[in-house]
Amino acid sequence: MKTDSPHILCVNPWVHDFAAFDFWARPLGLFTIAAILRQNRVRVSFLDCMNRFHPRKTNPVKVYWDGRGPFEKTRIPLPEALEPHLGTANANFTRYGALKEWVEQDLLSMDRPDLILVTSLMTYWATGVAETITLLKKVFPGVPVVLGGIYATLCEAHARKHSGADHVITGPAEPVLADLVRTYTGFTLNDIPAPADLDASPFAALDLQDTMAYAPILTSRGCPFSCEYCASSFLEPRFRRRSPENVFQEICHWHIHFQVKNFAFYDDALLINPEKYAFPLLERIIDEKMDIFFHTPNALHIKEVSAKAADLMFRAGFKTIRLGLETTDFSSHRYDIKVKQDEFFTAVENLRSAGFATDQLGAYLLCGLPGQNLDEVGDSIILVKRLGVTPVLAYYTPIPHTPMWADAVKNARFDITAHPALTNNSLFPCVRSQQDLARISQLKKMLK
């Protein structure tokens, strides 16, 4: 058994996309792994290809009041696999994140690691992962590279074949991390949090970043619902929660020691069973009179937005509310509708009465689902606006291992099984006719 600590490099890869923006998007899974490694006295380095605050950047960094902001962009050629499907029509393919020469310099100035762990997020960013791994292999030949995360889990076969990683791991890292580190470095991790107790996990190692413009907060793992378009229950089959006190301590930690003012909840189901979870947490924040802001980019469950929930959220400092509405065609039973019309009206009424303004309230509307009649989206935009809520179109991305995947494959304009990048929602893969594609441009105009 090796006892001296290994050096492990944790990598957040580049994003390749047609459009990208930092809407509170940080690699929380990777920071969670890094925290467990650090707690076991492993020497951890962090390479963040998506660092908006890269020290080599010379032009001013744009940071919105809420922590969000644009990434650096570099135009890149369309991946070969996409050309036959898209031609040159979609030529604005871009590498988002730090410039390649900056990242290469970062790597060259680093001690050689014993092991490299690469995370992955959206499946359709697969080529960004592969490009990052190619560079890692060039600078550190012979160092084992292990890939995990959402793309690796949802597109395992593709990742094994095309990412360039030596080893691809699916699912949460915690159950396999000790084995992985022992296999590649000979070092034993003695302190791995028990899966049954999320409070036993160290806070994610967000402080590895150069600048913390905001902190992502996850109060639970998984989701109690199984929506047809969503992969959450495949990625984390069991819904588990941290205690409100543990979450409160984390918020205090980042606020007091790192002056973080903006917090983004990453939960799939923040408000479920509020008496036991969200209410005690929000009451604790209000009592402490903390001057901080909260955002819910991942949407709240409308049914749970009671007058009490709305009031507590307003008083605790929530600034961005997103509601998971999906559609206002409440009679439809196609998409596992979770909301009734009166429940939506009541939630909006509660939020307005609590003091939230139109620009703080957004309702996600699904757009581009297989076989969807886009009139329904147009009607939803009109209704949502009339209620004083901002409609936000959530363009459908087909995701393997979801109940809707088979339907998406059948309905897509091109073969979405040929490459994960073909599932990118900017391409509206399941919108078949030119007429409907033009309709989407009209719908976008209706948002203004």
Ligand code: B12
């Ligand atoms: C938070 C979240 C967001 C946040 C931030 C995302 C980010 N960081 O970039 C916001 C709200 C911005 C967001 C936006 C979107 N999201 Co989102 N999001 C999530 C969510 C709910 C949680 C992700 C997360 O942080 N989990 C918590 C961490 C701790 O888990 P983790 O990252 O998976 O890490 C664990 C394991 O994967 C593993 N692991 C991770 N890295 C590594 C590395 C190694 C080496 C190993 C061994 C293991 C390992 O161990 C970790 C710890 O257990 C997931 C659903 C889910 N339940 O996963 C959807 C999800 C990722 N999002 C999804 C979608 C569709 C979107 C949107 C496109 C929605 C839309 N239509 O607008 C946008 C697009 C965003 C963009 N273009 O930037 C899809 C994925 C789609 C895809 N094709 O891949 C998911 C899966 C939800 C779904 N609908 O099924 N999202």
